[in-house]
Amino acid sequence: MTARLESELRALGDLIDWPTGSDLSVAVSARLRAPSSRPRRRWLLAAAVVVLLIVILVTPPGRQAIARLA
Amino acid sequence: LVEGRPLDDQELVTRTKNGDASAYAELVRAHQDIARRIAFLVLRNTAEVDDAVQEAFVKAYRALPRFREGASFRPWLLQIVRNEALNRRRGASRRDRLSLRVASDPALGDAAPSPEAAALTAETRSQLLNAVDDLPVRLRQVIECRYLIGLSERDTASTLGIAPGTVKSRTKRALDQLRGAIVAEDDR
Numbered sequence: 001m002t003a004r005l006e007s008e009l010r011a012l013g014d015l016i017d018w019p020t021g022s023d024l025s026v027a028v029s030a031r032l033r034a035p036s037s038r039p040r041r042r043w044l045l046a047a048a049v050v051v052l053l054i055v056i057l058v059t060p061p062g063r064q065a066i067a068r069l070a
Numbered sequence: 071l072v073e074g075r076p077l078d079d080q081e082l083v084t085r086t087k088n089g090d091a092s093a094y095a096e097l098v099r100a101h102q103d104i105a106r107r108i109a110f111l112v113l114r115n116t117a118e119v120d121d122a123v124q125e126a127f128v129k130a131y132r133a134l135p136r137f138r139e140g141a142s143f144r145p146w147l148l149q150i151v152r153n154e155a156l157n158r159r160r161g162a163s164r165r166d167r168l169s170l171r172v173a174s175d176p177a178l179g180d181a182a183p184s185p186e187a188a189a190l191t192a193e194t195r196s197q198l199l200n201a202v203d204d205l206p207v208r209l210r211q212v213i214e215c216r217y218l219i220g221l222s223e224r225d226t227a228s229t230l231g232i233a234p235g236t237v238k239s240r241t242k243r244a245l246d247q248l249r250g251a252i253v254a255e256d257d258r
Contacts (some may be wrong), residue, residue, distance in 0.1 A: 005249060009202070012195060012217070012218060016168055016169070016170060016218060018107050019106050019110050019116040024120065024127065025095035025096075026095075028095070028098050028131070029091060032094070
């Protein structure tokens with residue numbers, strides 16, 4: 001009975017209303033050709049951190065805060 | 071193509087890694103249908119399937135440098151597709167039930183299903199489909215991958231991120247439950 005059930009399940013797979021669509025390779029290739037925004041975002045974040053550190057080190061309240069911590 | 075022979079996944083992956091964009095397009099074409107099925111089984115929403123699959127192919131391309139040489143591409147890809155679909159499904163509570171093609175009824179269309187599929191009566195089909203849909207999710211996933219999509223035990227394990235032994239035991243439990251559900255239905 002197991003073999004029959006397995007065979008029926010496989011047959012059922014043939015009959016399911018699976019989604020179909022157009023060729024995705026065109027859209028995927030276009031996405032891959034487009035410049036990624038991720039590296040740019042990473043650079044912006046790094047630059048923001050550096051600016052923040054400079055502000056903390058240069059301004060008196062920032063230096064005092066560091067001195068207190070030390 | 072090499073001397074008229076289609077390139078296999080291994081060759082296409084190597085070519086993609088070496089910067090051949092057309093090789094990756096070939097991989098997308100070769101696996102997009104099965105990827106759509108995997109995404110659909112998770113999302114159960116046809117409208118979202120293509121977006122999820124497209125995103126998964128982009129993520130797979132970016133992860134290719136980490137793809138182990140000599141490993142099988144398809145289960146690796148399907149795992150990425152499944153994860154992408156799972157991420158998109160979070161929050162969505164509605165889940166469509168699986169449905170059968172209208173043309174699968176020989177009386178209604180001229181599609182040519184397999185002989186086994188043609189032999190299934192309409193009643194058996196819907197009974198079986200409902201029984202699969204009502205299985206606990208862990209058991210259902212295994213049945214969907216193994217039988218409805220037709221993945222091997224090993225590919226099912228890789229796609230679902232579980233051990234092959236777990237696939238085997240869950241398959242057995244699921245088949246037992248399906249058999250019980252069908253017998254119970256017949257007894258009514």
